[in-house]
Structure formats: structure tokens, C-alpha cells
Amino acid sequence: MKILITGGAGFIGSHVVRRFVNLYPNYEIVNLDKLTYAGNLENLKDIEHMDNYRFVKGDIVDSNFIDDLFEQEKFDSVIHLAAESHVDRSITMPTEFVLTNVLGTVNLLNAYKAHRNNEDGIFYHVSTDEVYGELTDEGKFLETTPYDPNSPYSASKASSDHFVRAYHVTYGLPVKISNCSNNYGSHHFPEKLIPLFINNIRHKKPLPVYGKGENVRDWLFVEDHASAIDVIFHKGAVGDTYNIGGNNEWRNIDLVKLLCKQMDEKLGRTEGESEQLITYVTDRAGHDYRYAIDSSKLMNELGWRPSLQFEEGLSKTIDWYLENEEWLDHVTSGQYRAYYEQQYANR
Ligand code: NAD
Numbered sequence: 001m002k003i004l005i006t007g008g009a010g011f012i013g014s015h016v017v018r019r020f021v022n023l024y025p026n027y028e029i030v031n032l033d034k035l036t037y038a039g040n041l042e043n044l045k046d047i048e049h050m051d052n053y054r055f056v057k058g059d060i061v062d063s064n065f066i067d068d069l070f071e072q073e074k075f076d077s078v079i080h081l082a083a084e085s086h087v088d089r090s091i092t093m094p095t096e097f098v099l100t101n102v103l104g105t106v107n108l109l110n111a112y113k114a115h116r117n118n119e120d121g122i123f124y125h126v127s128t129d130e131v132y133g134e135l136t137d138e139g140k141f142l143e144t145t146p147y148d149p150n151s152p153y154s155a156s157k158a159s160s161d162h163f164v165r166a167y168h169v170t171y172g173l174p175v176k177i178s179n180c181s182n183n184y185g186s187h188h189f190p191e192k193l194i195p196l197f198i199n200n201i202r203h204k205k206p207l208p209v210y211g212k213g214e215n216v217r218d219w220l221f222v223e224d225h226a227s228a229i230d231v232i233f234h235k236g237a238v239g240d241t242y243n244i245g246g247n248n249e250w251r252n253i254d255l256v257k258l259l260c261k262q263m264d265e266k267l268g269r270t271e272g273e274s275e276q277l278i279t280y281v282t283d284r285a286g287h288d289y290r291y292a293i294d295s296s297k298l299m300n301e302l303g304w305r306p307s308l309q310f311e312e313g314l315s316k317t318i319d320w321y322l323e324n325e326e327w328l329d330h331v332t333s334g335q336y337r338a339y340y341e342q343q344y345a346n347r
């Protein structure tokens, strides 16, 4: 089976590529990625020599390139992760999100519809729980929760989900969709909360907590997301949607304090030292209050379970960053500095 994985050089994509290349030697895995600021082939160094793996550099927004690639390669299935993924960037450059997340997805759907090789193959679209909007203190997102996206990022992902579903209903394309909560783990670009704060604690830089730090996110270890994608890809029902989450809600400020505590211990700093770095800054525009996922469908129907408790997963994550300081230094050089200035200088 020949599988195209898009966005395989990014955070979650690299974990999915690694899992499929290592666990399924009979599959031919082709990783298509534009290598934006968020894509990094260093994330895949350990598997780049494997016989069942190939990398192709390219842009999913380029419909001619995508059509030619699918015509040549005749993929059996697609696992689509390529996206612009950061809410704060979507607030300053929404059009980029429409291009990659909406048009890019439609280009892939068209090419797969025209050139797919195998009646049993599927187009698996990886999405986010942010499409459901925000929750109050009560309730959780179900697969049946109406879409109500608030940020340009979540609006673009919601739109892409609708196109995937529409191609199933209109053209009978075999699709699967999953909507996952916030991920954390190794190889996460340090613009998102956890890796950004790990890097700032390392450098004793301020920790910019938006608003009062009371917003709630439901965190899942990235390797558990990859295992859920594996289960849904192989066993999920065609045309269905699955919610993925770890039943692990944290208020931002509580998470940041836990991170500070664990890092003080690991860095041999005095207790409470890193907490002093917490700085409350202007809130994000349209900041969703709370996300929480009900993944009982995935657990009951397909038997998936997350493997790690959060404290353990966070500790493993910090260890990875401390052992891979070169990776962090590399991705935070150059353009990253300009980005950081623009996001945080006047906040
Ligand atoms: P990421 O930003 O780390 O990686 C995105 C990857 O897509 C990068 O390798 C980038 O180079 C590539 N890419 C971007 N634009 C491209 C284009 N036009 N053509 C080809 N490649 C392009 O993102 P991530 O956090 O790994 O997220 C992966 C997917 O999972 C996204 O679809 C995202 O919406 C979804 N998701 C993310 C989370 C999360 O917590 N990070 C949670 C749920 C769902």
C-alpha cells in the first residue's frame, strides 16, 4: 500500500510518519511537505534512511504540482496533516490559512478523486477540536456538536472538514476525519504554549500568559494522537468522524506553574524561581475560553486509549527539549526572532 502523508515534517506529522514507517514495513510512505517555518527534516533524521520512506518537497496550494504528483504516484491512501496551525499567526495573516488549509485540502481531494489507485483506500483528514468553538465550564465536545469556529485558524479547519465531508456525500469519496484536542510532546515548534515556555524558562525570559491565564485546554501526548490516527486509519468507519482527546483539562496558569516546578527541579534551580517569570499580557483576540473532548466513541468503538498521564508526559517532553537544545537553538534562530518581536514586543 502506498500512502501519502502530508505535513510529515511538522510536529504531529513527524510522529505519524515515524509510527507508520516503523510499524508497517510493507507500506510505502511518501511524505509531502513544503518545509515552511514549522516543517523541519531534522524531525525525521532517525527514519530518513528507511527503505519504505521517501520525502517530496512541495506545496499543496499548487494544484498543477499536486495533480501531477497524484497522477504519477497513484497513491492508495492519503493522511492529510499539512496546515498552517497556529491561532496567533492566523490572526495576523488569515489569508495564508485559507490558502493552505482550505484550498490546499480541496486540491488534494480533487487529485485523489481523479487518480486514486485502490477502491479500499481512504482520504484521512486530520483536524482539530477548535472547529466546535468554545465551551463554558460545562460539557464536552461530541462528534455531533455543531461547528462554531471563532478564530481564522479554526474557521479554515472547519471549512476544510466540510469540504472533506462534502466530497464523501457528493462524489462518494471514502474519507475519515478526526478532531483532536491540543497536543504536546517532542519536536513541537516553540510558538505554541508548552514548547515556547520551556524555551523561555531555559533562557530565564518572561512567560507571557494571555489574559488571566484562566482559559482551559485539554492536552494529549502527541504519540497518543499518532496511535489514535493509526487505529482510525485501519479500523474507523468510512465517512465517520472521531474525536480524540486525553480527558486531561488544565487551566493555562496551573499548567504553567506545573511546568515551572518540573523545570526548576530538572535545572537544579531553587523552588519557585521560574514562576517569577510569569507575566500577564494582553489577551488574545477572540480567545476561546475552554476546550474539552469526549472521545468515548473512539474508545468504545475502536478500543483506543491514551498511554500516559500528563505529569509523566510533560516530564518526558521537557527532557526531550533539554536533551535536544541544538534543535531548539536551530529553530529559534533567524526568522523566529522577528516573529517573537512582532507577537510579544508591545503586548
Ligand atoms: P505544524 O505547524 O507543526 O506542521 C504543519 C506542517 O505542514 C509543517 O511541516 C509545514 O511545513 C507543512 N505545511 C504547511 N503549509 C504547507 C503547504 N502549503 N504545503 C505542504 N506542506 C505545508 O502543525 P501540527 O501541530 O503538526 O498540526 C498538524 C495537523 O494537525 C494540522 O492539520 C492541525 O490543524 C492538526 N491539529 C493540530 C493540533 C495541535 O495541537 N498541534 C491539534 C489537533 C489537530
Ligand code: TYD
Binding pocket: 087, 088, 182, 191, 192, 193, 194, 196, 208, 209, 210, 211, 215, 216, 217, 252, 284
Ligand atoms: P496554543 O499553544 O497557541 O494552542 P491553541 O491556541 O491552539 O489552544 O495556546 C494554548 C493556550 O495557551 C491558549 O489558551 C493560549 C495560551 N497562550 C498563552 O497564554 N501565552 C502564549 O504565549 C501562547 C502561545 C499561548
